[in-house]
Amino acid sequence: MPADLERAAAIIAAGGLVGMPTETVYGLAANALDAQAVLRVFLAKGRPRFDPLIVHVADAEQAWSVAVPSARARALGRRFWPGPLSLVLPRHACVPDAVTSGLETVAVRCPAHPLARALIQRCGVPLAAPSANLFGRLSPTTAAAVREQLGERVELVLDGGPCQVGIESTVLRPDPQPLILRPGGVSREELIAELDEPVLIADRSARAASLPLISPGLLASHYAPRTPLMLKAIGEPWPEVGQAAILSWRGEDLPTAARRIEVLSPEGDLAQAATGLFAALRRLDACGAAVIVAECVPEHGLGVGINDRLQRAAGLG
Ligand code: TXA
Ligand code: MG
Numbered sequence: 001m002p003a004d005l006e007r008a009a010a011i012i013a014a015g016g017l018v019g020m021p022t023e024t025v026y027g028l029a030a031n032a033l034d035a036q037a038v039l040r041v042f043l044a045k046g047r048p049r050f051d052p053l054i055v056h057v058a059d060a061e062q063a064w065s066v067a068v069p070s071a072r073a074r075a076l077g078r079r080f081w082p083g084p085l086s087l088v089l090p091r092h093a094c095v096p097d098a099v100t101s102g103l104e105t106v107a108v109r110c111p112a113h114p115l116a117r118a119l120i121q122r123c124g125v126p127l128a129a130p131s132a133n134l135f136g137r138l139s140p141t142t143a144a145a146v147r148e149q150l151g152e153r154v155e156l157v158l159d160g161g162p163c164q165v166g167i168e169s170t171v172l173r174p175d176p177q178p179l180i181l182r183p184g185g186v187s188r189e190e191l192i193a194e195l196d197e198p199v200l201i202a203d204r205s206a207r208a209a210s211l212p213l214i215s216p217g218l219l220a221s222h223y224a225p226r227t228p229l230m231l232k233a234i235g236e237p238w239p240e241v242g243q244a245a246i247l248s249w250r251g252e253d254l255p256t257a258a259r260r261i262e263v264l265s266p267e268g269d270l271a272q273a274a275t276g277l278f279a280a281l282r283r284l285d286a287c288g289a290a291v292i293v294a295e296c297v298p299e300h301g302l303g304v305g306i307n308d309r310l311q312r313a314a315g316l317g
Contacts, residue, residue: 004158005115009122011155012037017044019132019146020056020119021160022111024084024168024185025139025278026146027056027129028154029119032066035096038128042098044153047135052101053128054086054169055108058120063087063108066095066126072174072195079194082112084169084185099128109169115160131168132157136224138285138313141166141278166275167305172199183305185274201304204311225285229292229314238293245289247280247310249273249297259289270302277306281313 008018012030015037020029028044030037032055042049057063060077067089069077076087091106100106108126111117120127131139132146132154140146143159150157170184172191178199180188191199227245232238238246238255248254251263262280264273284292294310297303 004156005118005122008119008156008158012119012123012125012127015040017041017154018119019143019150019154019157020116020127020129021113021143021158021163022056022116022129023113023163024111024165025141025163026132026143026157027054027111027116027127028132028146028150029056029127029129031123032056032099032126032128033094033096034125035098038096038098041128041130044150045130045133045135047130049098050101051130052103052107053099053130054171055095055099055106056116056120056127056129057108057110058117059110062120062126063110066092067106067108068092070175072178076172076174076191076194077110080186080190081110082117083110084112084165085109086169086171088171088173088181089175105173107171113160113163115158119158138225138278138281139168141275145279145282162275162279164275165271166277166279167302167309170305183308185302185305187301188304189301204308224313224315225281225292227285227289227292229294229310231310231314231316232293232295234296234298241291241293243289245284245287245292247284247292247294249295260284260287264297264306270297270300270306273297274302274306277309 018029020027030041086107086109088105088107095106133139134149141163143157146157165185168184170186171182173179180201243259246258246261248263251266297306
């Protein structure tokens with residue numbers, strides 16, 4: 001593994017791209033201070049240029065070299081880093097426009113995965129990394145899923161095993177009032193407990209309508225399997241769609257006829273559900289069913305981020 005790390009750092013130094021494991025999902029990493037390298041990330045993903053990237057740092061000190069912290073940002077960094085929280089803050093001039101899509105803010109996060117941290121340290125520069133999927137597709141939570149989607153477009157994928165959190169980081173704009181731009185691996189409840197003040201969640205349709213000003217990555221079609229996906233609420237009967245691919249929250253009251261069934265967490269554990277979410281969706285997508293029916297999970301804690309991904313997979317704003 002150190003040999004791989006050495007090679008990865010050399011690729012980054014030469015302006016290339018590396019598949020990087022993080023605790024949330026795999027990222028496609030490039031030197032965040034090299035505009036040409038960053039443009040290669042957009043090309044490899046087929047990602048529109050108006051959708052800014054998250055800058056990954058080894059620690060808070062490096063974060064404040066690219067972003068200007070506020071009192072809230074410092075407190076949140078102390079509490080949640082390393083971990084699945086991205087903070088949107090005013091940027092320093094060293095951050096290329098290519099990273100922020102021209103916005104005056106930059107999203108920064110210190111990932112918890114040991115390989116990600118080792119890579120950032122070895123490179124000595126912050127790494128810009130979106131999720132390592134083709135634009136609009138499911139985020140990869142294994143090295144194999146990165147290779148499947150990006151293939152030759154990425155020189156090296158560091159294999160850090162399956163991602164533990166399983167959904168992307170929470171994107172939070174801390175000031176002037178804390179606002180969650182994308183629900184994710186740190187729950188709103190945890191943020192409120194730390195800040196001791198209200199934390200709002202930006203309404204997804206409002207965010208979509210205000211593109212690209214608030215958070216451009218929140219297009220409705222994000223995180224989509226190729227198979228059409230429909231949602232059902234907990235307690236609602238399964239729709240009569242024959243050989244559907246079924247994503248069930250706890251495996252209760254399953255339909256009798258199904259092409260394939262995936263259960264997120266028999267014990268009703270939202271963290272376990274998040275860990276397996278994208279892999280389950282990938283398997284359902286590949287099973288040949290005409291439609292995926294996905295059951296929503298309880299709308300609290302990590303469930304807010306899971307339901308957000310399901311709603312977007314269903315193409316709902
Ligand atoms: O967990 C994660 O966040 C993963 C791993 C690889 O760290 N990364 C990830 O990146 O999900 P990406 O590019 O798929 O999503 C980044 C999100 C997008 O919704 C983007 O619009 C938002 O962060 N974002 C980035 N910079 C922003 C900014 N300056 N202002 C508002 N939103 C921003
Ligand atoms: Mg993404």
